[in-house]
Amino acid sequence: MRPDKYLAPLCALAFLACDSTDELDxxxxxxxxxxxxxxxxxxxxxPIDVGPVFAESAKANLRIKSNLRLRxxxxxxxxxxxxxxxxxxxxxxxxxxVHAVALGGVEPYTLGLxxxxxxxxxxxxxxxxxxxxxxxxxxxxxxxGSAQPVIWKDLGIAADGKLADPGTAGVTNSITTLxxxxxxxxxxxxxxxxxxxxxRDLEADGGANPARDWAILTCFSVLTSLEALFY
Amino acid sequence: MRxxxxxxxxxxxxxxxxxxxxxxxxxxxxxxxxESPICxxxxxxxxxxxxxxxxxxxxxxxxxxxxxxxxxxxPLTNEDFLGALPTALRGIEATDADGxxxxxxxxxxxxxxxxxxxxxxxxxxxxxxxxxxxxxxxxQYDVRLVFKxxxxxxxxxxxxxxxxxxxxxxPSAQQPAAxxxxxxxxxxxxxxxxxxxQLWQLAHRKIKxxxxxxxxxxxxxxxxxxYYDDYGLFVYTQMDNHDAREVLTADYFITRRRxxxxxxxxxxxxxxxxxxxxxxxxxxxxTTRWNLVLNVMFTALPRTAAAQAYRSFLxxxxxxxxxxxxxxxxxxxxxxxxxxxxxxxxxxxxxDPLAYPFKNYQGLTGNIGSYDPNRIQDDFRNEGANIxxxxxxxxxxxxxxxxxxxxARVAADSDQFAKATVLDYWKLLLGHEVQATEQEEFxxxxxxxxxxxxxxxxxxxxxxxxxxEAYGAP
Numbered sequence: 001m002r003p004d005k006y007l008a009p010l011c012a013l014a015f016l017a018c019d020s021t022d023e024l025d026x027x028x029x030x031x032x033x034x035x036x037x038x039x040x041x042x043x044x045x046x047p048i049d050v051g052p053v054f055a056e057s058a059k060a061n062l063r064i065k066s067n068l069r070l071r072x073x074x075x076x077x078x079x080x081x082x083x084x085x086x087x088x089x090x091x092x093x094x095x096x097x098v099h100a101v102a103l104g105g106v107e108p109y110t111l112g113l114x115x116x117x118x119x120x121x122x123x124x125x126x127x128x129x130x131x132x133x134x135x136x137x138x139x140x141x142x143x144x145g146s147a148q149p150v151i152w153k154d155l156g157i158a159a160d161g162k163l164a165d166p167g168t169a170g171v172t173n174s175i176t177t178l179x180x181x182x183x184x185x186x187x188x189x190x191x192x193x194x195x196x197x198x199x200r201d202l203e204a205d206g207g208a209n210p211a212r213d214w215a216i217l218t219c220f221s222v223l224t225s226l227e228a229l230f231y
Numbered sequence: 232m233r234x235x236x237x238x239x240x241x242x243x244x245x246x247x248x249x250x251x252x253x254x255x256x257x258x259x260x261x262x263x264x265x266e267s268p269i270c271x272x273x274x275x276x277x278x279x280x281x282x283x284x285x286x287x288x289x290x291x292x293x294x295x296x297x298x299x300x301x302x303x304x305x306p307l308t309n310e311d312f313l314g315a316l317p318t319a320l321r322g323i324e325a326t327d328a329d330g331x332x333x334x335x336x337x338x339x340x341x342x343x344x345x346x347x348x349x350x351x352x353x354x355x356x357x358x359x360x361x362x363x364x365x366x367x368x369x370x371q372y373d374v375r376l377v378f379k380x381x382x383x384x385x386x387x388x389x390x391x392x393x394x395x396x397x398x399x400x401x402p403s404a405q406q407p408a409a410x411x412x413x414x415x416x417x418x419x420x421x422x423x424x425x426x427x428x429q430l431w432q433l434a435h436r437k438i439k440x441x442x443x444x445x446x447x448x449x450x451x452x453x454x455x456x457x458y459y460d461d462y463g464l465f466v467y468t469q470m471d472n473h474d475a476r477e478v479l480t481a482d483y484f485i486t487r488r489r490x491x492x493x494x495x496x497x498x499x500x501x502x503x504x505x506x507x508x509x510x511x512x513x514x515x516x517x518t519t520r521w522n523l524v525l526n527v528m529f530t531a532l533p534r535t536a537a538a539q540a541y542r543s544f545l546x547x548x549x550x551x552x553x554x555x556x557x558x559x560x561x562x563x564x565x566x567x568x569x570x571x572x573x574x575x576x577x578x579x580x581x582x583d584p585l586a587y588p589f590k591n592y593q594g595l596t597g598n599i600g601s602y603d604p605n606r607i608q609d610d611f612r613n614e615g616a617n618i619x620x621x622x623x624x625x626x627x628x629x630x631x632x633x634x635x636x637x638x639a640r641v642a643a644d645s646d647q648f649a650k651a652t653v654l655d656y657w658k659l660l661l662g663h664e665v666q667a668t669e670q671e672e673f674x675x676x677x678x679x680x681x682x683x684x685x686x687x688x689x690x691x692x693x694x695x696x697x698x699x700e701a702y703g704a705p
Contacts, residue, residue, distance in 0.1 A: 114435035
């Protein structure tokens with residue numbers, strides 16, 4: 001099965017208010033889309049507030065951000081230089097070279113690939129996640145050791161690597177900054193709630209650095225959303 | 232290696248359409264349904280009646296076939312086929328060949344495919360209660376969407392949070408101007424005009440670079456020609472509202488400067504990559520050293536060069552039976568390749584006269600990449616008994632031309648050139664071919680490109696393109 005077979009219909013969802021998957025599940029999905037497919041572990045948060053019926057785009061002509069657009073948007077959102085976003089073996093650009101074709105780029109000079117592939121490839125999702133994870137990791141590690149963080153500021157991390165209180169303004173403000181820089185909008189209350197719940201789940205798993213891991217995975221989850229990857 | 236390549240090329244050129252495919256059918260279809268959106272954007276592809284490629288027919292093709300002179304022996308002659316086609320088409324208008332619930336006529340008039348069940352008329356209904364969407368105006372042009380989208384398309388990045396907030400805070404009457412100002416900034420960005428930028432990407436399939444034989448900067452192991460000259464010329468014609476037709480008619484070359492990137496006409500002291508064609512014989516990208524090396528190579532009659540130019544700049548692919556304008560008495564088959572046989576002649580009656588004007592341009596023979604009026608007699612005397620009689624005059628779109636410079640003029644002034652130019656950008660920016668509901672906007676764009684509104688300025692056309700519903704409605 002080609003990823004685009006289900007990605008393409010799901011593109012329409014990016015024009016809905018993409019604040020949570022359960023809200024989408026409660027709304028209207030395009031025909032043939034299995035709402036439970038690839039949706040991750042359901043959040044047990046009680047009855048779902050579906051809200052008003054969302055107007056959907058009849059055209060749903062969304063396009064995935066190609067390699068350089070993905071690189072540039074990650075760089076802009078995370079305050080990185082484009083050549084810092086993702087390097088394989090610390091040397092070779094993921095977006096410009098190693099995964100360029102899988103990410104919708106071309107290689108005309110040596111491979112004769114003069115135009116991008118018309119569809120995403122089997123390795124596109126893997127490459128996208130690889131790139132976003134690298135960028136998010138770089139931003140989190142830099143921020144948590146910096147006096148002038150870009151995204152992750154005033155989190156209140158204790159010596160044991162845990163957040164002193166996931167409900168502080170520092171946590172909320174960091175999430176807000178991430179949404180504004182990455183999605184050009186403010187997070188909705190439900191989204192903040194889900195992401196703080198993510199921290200609690202991570203801490204419950206017993207990892208050594210739950211606050212650091214949470215920063216990385218929060219960034220990853222937001223910047224690999226359909227809303228972030230398609231335009 | 233080179234011999235192998237030539238062998239493949241010869242095989243491709245000698246290959247021809249099966250006897251029951253009709254290269255003239257698409258034009259005949261449009262003669263009958265000129266009002267169909269399919270015909271306003273060009274002529275139908277083979278897939279209108281066939282599966283991936285002829286001769287296998289789809290359901291619509293089979294329906295036509297059943298109505299074409301039933302009982303007459305197959306294959307039909309071209310004359311019989313064309314004579315019977317209008318009646319056959321009318322005879323199946325009320326039926327539904329692909330069983331998708333829409334009659335063939337309804338699909339033809341809507342611009343969808345009557346032989347493909349998944350292609351159905353899909354009017355966008357914006358009446359009634361559409362529901363709530365705080366992020367987008369899902370059924371109309373949305374300036375917020377366009378502001379974001381144009382940054383990604385032309386600048387290669389989303390607007391920053393601050394840029395977006397500033398834009399949203401503008402009075403609505405000022406937002407369109409802000410959109411166009413943003414587009415102007417992006418049209419000068421490295422992402423758009425720089426090396427490997429979007430304009431270079433548009434040029435790749437026209438130039439078909441091959442690093443192994445590149446000369447000049449970043450030279451390959453067998454340096455034969457420098458395609459950076461070609462990219463420079465292409466980009467120059469597409470930027471700053473220069474005349475886009477000069478991609479085919481330019482008699483000059485371009486110097487590219489970097490950091491930041493700019494393109495200027497080359498002066499006498501600017502290096503250009505051993506361009507050997509005299510100024511009065513130049514025809515834009517068709518006569519660069521790179522194009523001649525790559526597409527003329529060792530051939531007496533450079534059919535590949537002609538077909539590549541036809542496809543790249545005019546959007547018509549003879550290999551797909553597009554752009555067929557058979558010339559009476561052709562092909563003569565001066566180089567004795569056997570193209571006079573009936574099945575070959577259907578395409579070669581167009582292709583060979585299309586290629587004659589290239590005959591004096593040296594590829595990898597003689598003085599590489601030059602114009603030589605004695606090229607055939609000096610370098611190809613053994614190619615056929617009549618090879619020296621091959622004319623330089625030829626035909627394009629059924630119109631006689633004396634040489635390649637005139638060929639380029641006719642091509643550049645044609646509707647096909649304007650359509651192909653706009654279609655390149657349409658596909659780059661929208662990611663798909665022109666849909667039935669978009670035909671009207673597409674037609675307005677290419678007609679304005681030709682006319683005084685845009686006067687062949689691509690950037691003016693792009694400013695109009697981002698104002699279309701096709702681009703700006705989510």
